[in-house]
Amino acid sequence: MNYFYHLATLMCLYLLLAQSMNMYLGFTGILALCHIAFYGIGAYASALLVMHGAPFELAFLAAGILPALLSILLGLTSIRLKADYLGIATLGFAQIVSSILQNWDSLTRGALGLAGIPKPEIFGVTFADKASFFYLTAGITAVLMFVMYRILKSPFGRVLETIRDDEVAAMSLGKNTVAYKLTAFGIGALVAGFAGSLFAHFITFIDPASFVINDLSLILVITVLGGLGTFRGPFLGVLAIMVFFEPLRFLPLPAEYLGPLRLWIYSLLFVLTLRFVPSGLGGLWKHRSRRGQQFTRY
Amino acid sequence: MFRKSLFTAVTLSSVLLASCGGTGSAKTITLGALGPLTGDASSYGIDMQNAASLAVKDINAAWAAEGMTLELQWENGACNGKDGATAAQKLVDVDGAQVILGGFCSSETLAAAPITEAAKVLLFSPGSSSPDVTNAGDYVYRDWPSDSYQGTKLAEFANENGWKTVAMVSEETDYAKGIAGAFTARFQELGGTVTEEKYLSEDTDFKTQITKLNAGAPDAWFVNPQTPVKADVLFKQMQDLGIEGPFLLNDVAGTSNDLLTNYKDYLEGSYTATLYIDEESEGVKAFKANYEATYGSQPNYLGYDLTTYDAVWILANAVLEVGNNGEAVKAYLDSFTGYDGLAGHTDFDANGDPLAGHSVYKIVSGAIVKQ
Amino acid sequence: MDILPQLLINGLISGSTIALIAVGLSLIFGVLKFMNFAHGEIAMLGAYFYYYFFITLGWPVLPSMAITVALCAFVGFLFNRFIFWPLRKESQWTLLIVSVGVGMLIKNSVQLVASGSTRTYSQANEPSVVHHFFGDALIITSNQILIIVSAFVLMLGLFFFLKYSKLGKSIRALSDNMSLAGVVGIDIRRSVDWIFVLSSAIAGFAGILIAYEESLTPNMGQHLSILAFVAVILGGLGSIPGALVGGLLIGLLQDVGTGLTIGGYSIPSSYKSLIAFSVLILFLLFRPRGLFGISLEEDKSQKE
Numbered sequence: 012m013n014y015f016y017h018l019a020t021l022m023c024l025y026l027l028l029a030q031s032m033n034m035y036l037g038f039t040g041i042l043a044l045c046h047i048a049f050y051g052i053g054a055y056a057s058a059l060l061v062m063h064g065a066p067f068e069l070a071f072l073a074a075g076i077l078p079a080l081l082s083i084l085l086g087l088t089s090i091r092l093k094a095d096y097l098g099i100a101t102l103g104f105a106q107i108v109s110s111i112l113q114n115w116d117s118l119t120r121g122a123l124g125l126a127g128i129p130k131p132e133i134f135g136v137t138f139a140d141k142a143s144f145f146y147l148t149a150g151i152t153a154v155l156m157f158v159m160y161r162i163l164k165s166p167f168g169r170v171l172e173t174i175r176d177d178e179v180a181a182m183s184l185g186k187n188t189v190a191y192k193l194t195a196f197g198i199g200a201l202v203a204g205f206a207g208s209l210f211a212h213f214i215t216f217i218d219p220a221s222f223v224i225n226d227l228s229l230i231l232v233i234t235v236l237g238g239l240g241t242f243r244g245p246f247l248g249v250l251a252i253m254v255f256f257e258p259l260r261f262l263p264l265p266a267e268y269l270g271p272l273r274l275w276i277y278s279l280l281f282v283l284t285l286r287f288v289p290s291g292l293g294g295l296w297k298h299r300s301r302r303g304q305q306f307t308r309y
Numbered sequence: 310m311f312r313k314s315l316f317t318a319v320t321l322s323s324v325l326l327a328s329c330g331g332t333g334s335a336k337t338i339t340l341g342a343l344g345p346l347t348g349d350a351s352s353y354g355i356d357m358q359n360a361a362s363l364a365v366k367d368i369n370a371a372w373a374a375e376g377m378t379l380e381l382q383w384e385n386g387a388c389n390g391k392d393g394a395t396a397a398q399k400l401v402d403v404d405g406a407q408v409i410l411g412g413f414c415s416s417e418t419l420a421a422a423p424i425t426e427a428a429k430v431l432l433f434s435p436g437s438s439s440p441d442v443t444n445a446g447d448y449v450y451r452d453w454p455s456d457s458y459q460g461t462k463l464a465e466f467a468n469e470n471g472w473k474t475v476a477m478v479s480e481e482t483d484y485a486k487g488i489a490g491a492f493t494a495r496f497q498e499l500g501g502t503v504t505e506e507k508y509l510s511e512d513t514d515f516k517t518q519i520t521k522l523n524a525g526a527p528d529a530w531f532v533n534p535q536t537p538v539k540a541d542v543l544f545k546q547m548q549d550l551g552i553e554g555p556f557l558l559n560d561v562a563g564t565s566n567d568l569l570t571n572y573k574d575y576l577e578g579s580y581t582a583t584l585y586i587d588e589e590s591e592g593v594k595a596f597k598a599n600y601e602a603t604y605g606s607q608p609n610y611l612g613y614d615l616t617t618y619d620a621v622w623i624l625a626n627a628v629l630e631v632g633n634n635g636e637a638v639k640a641y642l643d644s645f646t647g648y649d650g651l652a653g654h655t656d657f658d659a660n661g662d663p664l665a666g667h668s669v670y671k672i673v674s675g676a677i678v679k680q
Numbered sequence: 681m682d683i684l685p686q687l688l689i690n691g692l693i694s695g696s697t698i699a700l701i702a703v704g705l706s707l708i709f710g711v712l713k714f715m716n717f718a719h720g721e722i723a724m725l726g727a728y729f730y731y732y733f734f735i736t737l738g739w740p741v742l743p744s745m746a747i748t749v750a751l752c753a754f755v756g757f758l759f760n761r762f763i764f765w766p767l768r769k770e771s772q773w774t775l776l777i778v779s780v781g782v783g784m785l786i787k788n789s790v791q792l793v794a795s796g797s798t799r800t801y802s803q804a805n806e807p808s809v810v811h812h813f814f815g816d817a818l819i820i821t822s823n824q825i826l827i828i829v830s831a832f833v834l835m836l837g838l839f840f841f842l843k844y845s846k847l848g849k850s851i852r853a854l855s856d857n858m859s860l861a862g863v864v865g866i867d868i869r870r871s872v873d874w875i876f877v878l879s880s881a882i883a884g885f886a887g888i889l890i891a892y893e894e895s896l897t898p899n900m901g902q903h904l905s906i907l908a909f910v911a912v913i914l915g916g917l918g919s920i921p922g923a924l925v926g927g928l929l930i931g932l933l934q935d936v937g938t939g940l941t942i943g944g945y946s947i948p949s950s951y952k953s954l955i956a957f958s959v960l961i962l963f964l965l966f967r968p969r970g971l972f973g974i975s976l977e978e979d980k981s982q983k984e
Contacts, residue, residue, distance in 0.1 A: 012402065013398060013401070013402045013428075014398050014399050014401075014402035014403050015402075017394075017395065017398040017402075018395075021391075021395070040773055042773055042776055042777065044780070088961065088964065088965055089961075089964060092964060092968065093772070094772050094773045094776055095709075095714055095715035095772065095776055096913070096964060096968065098715065098717070098776055099715065099906070099909045099910070099913065099960065100960065100961060100964055102906055102909075103906065103910070103956075103957035103960050103961065104957070106906065106953055106954075106957055107954055107957050107958075110509065110950075110951060110953055110954050111954075113481050113509055113950070114481070114507075114948065114950055114951060121481055121486060122481045122482045122483050122485075122486050122510075123439065123441065123483045123486055123487070124390070124416065124419070124483065126419045126441045126445065127423075127441075127444075127445075139427075140427065141398075210391075214390050214391055214394045214420050215420070215423045216390040216394075216416065216419045216423075217390060218389075218390060218416055218483070220388075220389050220416065220510075221389060221390055221391060223511075228784050231777075231781075231784075232784075235777070235781070268792065269347075269385070270346070270347035270385060270387065271347060271788060271791040271792040271795070272792055274784075274788040274791065275785070275788040275789060275791070275792045277784075277788075278781060278784035278785040278787075278788045279785055281781040281784060281785070282763065282778065282781040282782055282785050285774065285777065285778045285781060286762075286763055286766070286767065286778065289774065347795075351795060481950055506948070506949050506950075507948060507949070507950040508949065508950055508952075509950055509952075509953070511899060511903060511953075512950075512952065512953070513890075513894035513895050513897070513900060513903075514690075514694055514893070514894045516686075516690040516935070517687065517690055517934075517935045517949050517952070518949045520683050520686045520687060520690065520939060521683065521938075521939050521941070521946070521949060523683070524683045524941075536798065538798035538799065538800060538895060539798065539895075541800050541895070542800060542894060542895045545808075548808070549808050549810060549819070549821050549824075550686075550819050551810065551812075551816060551819050
């Protein structure tokens with residue numbers, strides 16, 4: 012039963028990660044590839060604060076706010092850039108964060124990682140066992156999901172979609188598109204940081220290797236497979252991965268082939284989805300094409 | 310190479326399947342097993358799996374008279390915390406494991422420990438060397454010594470040799486870092502100077518680090534990588550840049566057969582520190598022959614293979630005597646009087662760390678010789 | 681001992697391999713107007729193909745190289761024909777994220793077949809031929825000379841190819857103005873195919889060189905892609921000489937930047953990869969068009 016709670020908790024975390032990435036990638040069209048860095052910063056911030064005596068509530072909040080602030084700083088320098096510049100700049104940012112986590116020995120203990128991270132204690136209640144931790148995670152996930160849902164369905168959310176589909180049109184409506192994009196990016200980073208905090212206190216051991224660019228792939232696959240720019244997409248993506256692909260673990264194949272095989276199937280699905288059904292499982296994203304524009308002079 | 314590894318995998322899985330299928334009416338005891346079966350560290354995991362399978366075969370032969378069989382249920386920890394924890398949780402809940410062999414990587418052991426601890430399941434690592442494992446939990450044991458022994462031993466040795474400045478090139482990983490920390494602390498205490506240049510695991514070019522360190526004209530070099538392949542690249546680039554020893558090597562760089570053969574002349578007269586293994590003993594010779602006969606190659610990491618082999622025997626003896634129960638096995642190991650296996654005499658201190666440590670070896674024409 | 685000459689050579693070696701990948705990236709950008717995130721993976725693939733023919737099958741050097749380069753070119757062609765070309769009318773955003781996926785696919789395929797562990801070519805172990813200059817201040821192996829020379833020769837060849845050959849001229853016309861090129865009767869699809877073939881072949885070759893000098897792992901592609909991006913942005917998008925200069929600059933900055941000790945201070949060499957990105961961010965902030973690129977203000981008509 013604990014194994015079920017364990018998997019369910021991980022599902023919640025991936026759901027949070029995928030939906031928060033969807034917030035800026037799918038809904039707003041910001042191609043940023045540093046989600047894993049926000050996740051890592053959140054995990055480290057929360058673990059370090061609690062290990063130095065801060066209460067969990069404070070550490071949890073800080074774990075969200077720190078990456079959100081950093082994302083806004085990063086966004087201020089690069090969010091005006093074209094998509095490929097932004098993609099590279101954010102990839103570079105992820106690399107810088109990973110490098111700092113590995114090199115800043117006195118704070119992060121480098122590659123040794125942080126072991127023995129305490130379980131969260133909220134108003135005197137400790138969430139030590141798997142079941143209670145799952146309920147905590149599920150509760151937080153539900154709240155964050157609801158908030159993101161309301162944001163996306165509000166006028167604010169509709170502006171984001173307009174920016175994605177036609178930024179010039181959004182500008183001509185008098186919208187400060189940069190401010191909107193920064194906000195969406197910041198919310199994405201905030202939620203990723205919260206997920207990072209939960210992850211750190213759940214596994215109780217983190218090291219820089221837990222937050223490398225490779226792990227971004229799984230989040231991307233979930234988001235794309237489920238359907239970019241649809242609220243239900245990440246739910247479907249997580250479900251598809253967990254329900255259809257987690258059982259692959261039980262195939263009678265040696266583990267040294269099983270792991271790579273799963274990743275291979277994921278990436279194949281990723282490419283096929285984008286190539287043939289860009290709307291993913293969510294199926295609602297209006298597939299836009301801009302015929303005739305790409306042949307203009309660069 | 311590709312074909313060979315596929316072939317090994319197929320034979321391995323058939324061996325595993327056969328051992329699962331052949332239980333018949335006999336009583337079967339299942340232990341969990343956790344190691345890095347994918348990724349960069351998988352070469353350790355596969356070796357660990359091989360050594361453990363040999364142990365299981367030998368144990369089953371010995372148990373045949375009593376109508377008992379032992380089997381291992383493997384899960385992949387992928388040498389990281391998340392997969393280590395998930396694998397441990399599955400072993401504990403789905404497979405009902407009471408005793409787990411592993412993890413191999415320290416990250417696996419450290420992430421699995423809270424889970425096994427809560428379920429009162431015994432975790433026994435044959436390869437985790439992080440100093441953090443010492444205090445990971447009451448149910449955590451290992452028969453591989455902490456890295457701090459290795460660093461300290463080499464620092465004292467370097468001092469006795471009269472070396473005052475050591476240039477260290479070190480990988481940023483838990484294993485290498487534990488050694489580097491212990492070496493530097495002890496060597497400085499003894500009045501020496503260590504200049505360290507680090508590289509990250511994803512780096513592939515070390516010429517700058519080597520050039521920079523060489524500018525300081527050190528008395529000796531300490532080569533401290535995480536995997537033999539990185540050691541290979543380091544040796545090649547050091548050789549190309551005209552670096553001459555003496556070299557101190559950690560036990561990854563200093564005990565891999567491939568490296569000792571490929572760089573036979575270059576490494577002549579280098580020193581390394583590893584767990585003391587009496588390669589001349591009958592048991593070790595038989596193990597090596599058995600390994601080669603079964604898997605078609607010499608063991609890659611003899612030291613780890615032997616601790617794995619011993620670990621399976623220790624656990625098997627324990628469950629045979631007190632039953633497949635984590636608490637009972639813990640009590641058994643706490644009142645342990647020692648086990649004389651292939652890796653020498655194994656006994657534990659109050660933290661579940663082994664009492665035996667590292668010894669210094671000299672590399673002489675492609676083989677290690679105890680000093 | 682003065683280590684600057686050695687650092688410069690170290691930087692030149694890694695820089696010239698980065699430049700080879702950057703050139704291909706720049707060519708592809710020229711026509712399809714997107715940064716191909718999968719391009720570094722082709723170099724990784726080349727390193728592994730070569731491993732298979734040279735080490736596993738034990739073929740001699742030249743045939744192994746020839747078939748590796750041909751296979752990489754073919755893979756590049758396939759991905760263009762079946763993925764990128766059909767999507768050319770989509771937004772740049774879609775192409776980018778597809779290329780991220782293609783990169784993952786290549787990497788995971790290699791991981792599946794060859795396992796994730798690091799390898800080297802050094803089973804074929806023969807001691808390098810070492811040349812000493814200025815006493816011991818500069819040491820360079822024959823292999824490393826070969827890397828630098830072949831990078832420059834390739835680059836020069838490419839330059840003349842683009843400048844004077846018929847295909848080269850149509851490629852340039854294409855990146856200048858695709859619809860006009862179509863009007864004057866250039867077969868656009870065929871030319872784009874050729875661009876992928878060419879740039880993938882060069883990347884595959886670069887992969888072999890890198891693996892010879894360092895080592896090969898399935899993760900190396902991503903790292904190479906990023907370094908090549910930085911090189912392209914440094915040199916200016918779409919500029920071939922720019923990609924060359926950018927690649928060399930990145931290599932030199934990384935090695936000299938972390939290697940030099942000035943007044944007792946030096947950057948720890950484990951921060952090597954940080955240098956490239958700090959330079960990238962600085963350029964994005966202050967000179968986004970790079971050293972040789974056209975200004976973004978002149979460039980109103982780009983695909984967004």
